[in-house]
Amino acid sequence: SAPAPRRPIRDLPDELISQIAAGEVVERPASAVRELVDNALDAGATQVTVRLLAGGVRLIAVEDDGAGIPRDELPVALRRHATSKITSLHDLESVATMGFRGEALAAIASVSEMALLSRTALQASAFMLDARSGELRPAARSQGTTVEVKELFFSTPARRKFLKTDATELAHCVEAVRRHALARPDVGFAIWHEGKLVEQWRATLSAEAGADDGAQQQALERRLGDVLGEDFIRDSVPVQLRLGAVTVTGRAGLPDAARSRADQQFCYVNGRFVRDKVLTHAARSAYEDVLHGQKQPVYALYLQIDPLRVDVNVHPTKIEVRFRDSREVHQAVRHAVENALAAPRAQALASIPV
């Protein structure tokens, strides 16, 4: 058959570029929830409320009490590659915020009907921007931001067809917030679905107590108990180890607490939830001698590493990271968990018959 006639090379329209980017960033409602909660936390929120309709497909509204977005910057926030978080390559290499790519709002807005409602401390009123029409008008709310995302994927029916039932999408949304909640006991979270409160985790650490290590550890344990259940605390031991440039804290489940599914394995790197083979493998190998068969250990591990030694700019969703020295990280995690499990308290607890 004859080859297709060649067409000229053209720049893609902006809107289409965002929609293509959205394919990577926004897979389902939970991905939008994660991005919006990231933004709320970056804005210094102490309370984040997520309201959903139809598993997030009809509506995702994320409300925070953070710094807010000034009126004049509302349209800028929606632009692709527009961010307040980094300004240089140097910033990128030591990034301390959840976001930095400046593409989440643009991507989500390109596949939904989005509205931003925000008020800074200096403004006498809030302002509301309708992303589609560009209309900007005064509105009512206290300091902070509400991002409303309606009819996700209405313009991309192919993506919409891949969505599961509302209950499944809701479960993914809850999981996304859970991951944030486990990293930030100092922030309160609430999730509503169809007008009903689904989950609520109150802030367990006041800003003033923040400096004290003991208070932080206590707050974390309370949050772990609130989110994962008191069983998780009862059947786990504290992890605390520093190896080279890596500090590992958190809790590791006793062998008896292992589950058939790997659904309670949480790893954080500098406060960011990550999925990483090095970390999973290291944790798993710490259980080598005490856990047999297919059982999956439970743990929540928090790594602190010099930001220069970890690259978070690997994937648009930033759920993957790359370590400069993955051997060191592996050793740190493995030893941290092994030591925790070998501690006398762990042995004593493990020997109590259930």
Ligand code: ADP
């Ligand atoms: P990024 O988070 O990578 O900067 P986003 O597209 O998620 O990119 O957000 C763009 C910008 O909009 C942010 O840099 C921030 O300045 C502003 N912004 C978004 N959400 C909020 C929020 N909840 N509170 C305050 N500012 C926000």
Ligand code: MG
């Ligand atoms: Mg962001």
